Amino acid sequence: MTETATSPLQSRPDDDRSSRDTMAVSTDRFVPFEGRLYDQSPLGFWGTTIAIFGVTFGSFLLIAHFTGRPPLLYPSETGFSLPWETSGQTYRTPDVLHIGFTLSCILTTALALVENGRRLWAYKRPALMAVLPETAHGDVEGLTGGVPRVWRTRYMLFFLLGALGGVSFNIVMMVSMDASPGVYLTSIGLWFLIFSPPLYGLGLRSGVDLNREGSEIKRLIRTHLVVDLHDLEALEVFGRLGLHAALSWFIMGAVLLLFVINPDQIWYALPGCVLSVGGGLFIFYSAVQPVREKIMAAKAETMRACHAEMKVLRERGSRDDMAALGGLSAYCQWVENRSDWPISSTTSLRILLYILIPVLPILGSYLFERLADSLIS
Numbered sequence: 001m002t003e004t005a006t007s008p009l010q011s012r013p014d015d016d017r018s019s020r021d022t023m024a025v026s027t028d029r030f031v032p033f034e035g036r037l038y039d040q041s042p043l044g045f046w047g048t049t050i051a052i053f054g055v056t057f058g059s060f061l062l063i064a065h066f067t068g069r070p071p072l073l074y075p076s077e078t079g080f081s082l083p084w085e086t087s088g089q090t091y092r093t094p095d096v097l098h099i100g101f102t103l104s105c106i107l108t109t110a111l112a113l114v115e116n117g118r119r120l121w122a123y124k125r126p127a128l129m130a131v132l133p134e135t136a137h138g139d140v141e142g143l144t145g146g147v148p149r150v151w152r153t154r155y156m157l158f159f160l161l162g163a164l165g166g167v168s169f170n171i172v173m174m175v176s177m178d179a180s181p182g183v184y185l186t187s188i189g190l191w192f193l194i195f196s197p198p199l200y201g202l203g204l205r206s207g208v209d210l211n212r213e214g215s216e217i218k219r220l221i222r223t224h225l226v227v228d229l230h231d232l233e234a235l236e237v238f239g240r241l242g243l244h245a246a247l248s249w250f251i252m253g254a255v256l257l258l259f260v261i262n263p264d265q266i267w268y269a270l271p272g273c274v275l276s277v278g279g280g281l282f283i284f285y286s287a288v289q290p291v292r293e294k295i296m297a298a299k300a301e302t303m304r305a306c307h308a309e310m311k312v313l314r315e316r317g318s319r320d321d322m323a324a325l326g327g328l329s330a331y332c333q334w335v336e337n338r339s340d341w342p343i344s345s346t347t348s349l350r351i352l353l354y355i356l357i358p359v360l361p362i363l364g365s366y367l368f369e370r371l372a373d374s375l376i377s
Helices: 016-021 032-039 042-066 095-131 134-143 148-177 181-185 188-222 229-260 263-316 319-337 347-356 359-376
Strands: 073-082 090-092
Touching: 032 042, 042 095, 042 188, 073 095, 090 319, 095 134, 095 188, 095 229, 134 188, 148 188, 181 188, 181 347, 188 229, 188 263, 229 347, 263 319, 263 347
Parallel strands: none
Antiparallel strands: 073 090
């Protein structure tokens, strides 16, 4: 079973309208806010994603501009020149601009990854139904149909808990700035007060949702999957699903590492890189391990049956039995050599390449800083 390679955030099916059609929600499921946002948007996947970032970071720039706290540009002896500036004055941007940009990236990426994951389930549905028995097709439809309604209250509670963390973040910001609520609300603090609660809430809820989806697919595998050792290639769909889950972790890890992009403190970013890579690999392993257990169990059962048959043939000992014994020995060797993992060579190569994703922001910043220093020198 082969598939066309897709980009990390490829909207599948390619036609957004057909994608919405294939993601019909069953009566016992519901679509969360971000799914409804993408469903109702006429801009398509990428257009909606860009619009979310534009609204988020654009509002940051507008609030900073109209409040002037802090100014988006301030004079500095070590900075950059504006193209229209003739006095030789140089400027710098405030550090909080980088924080606003990074938080906007985090919010946009979180929403896009959740939606892309929902579309991926719809895209993989035919492959999952092909490899699973008909008794599991209802559960597959459930996976592509949204979130179980019994989770609605829990979703709301986790979102509110995360939003409370966002409010607490603003309180800490006010205390650290020694600012009154009035001063905070007439500065860029207004943007943080508006966007940090939904950012924290959606982040916590997305983590819970990832755990829920993982539990559902593992239960589906352990309950319904029947392994055919002669068609292990069909099981590679589970490896590709695990690859997507790991890719989402790698991408979010790379976005989070934007917080620590500082070539002078590159060693502080290394633990974050290790955590991002290790977490992605663990997610990939957790996704394919249930299928590996099924494959190993099927191989062990086949080997037991072969050994029992070989024992009977040896006891009878006729010429035909000896010929059959040789064939069974070759078959046992074939079974033993079958891969335990539902992973194709393409998937293996991709996971090795995706490991580089969290490293790219740090490496790119380091190289850019060194290049800039060389040019200035």
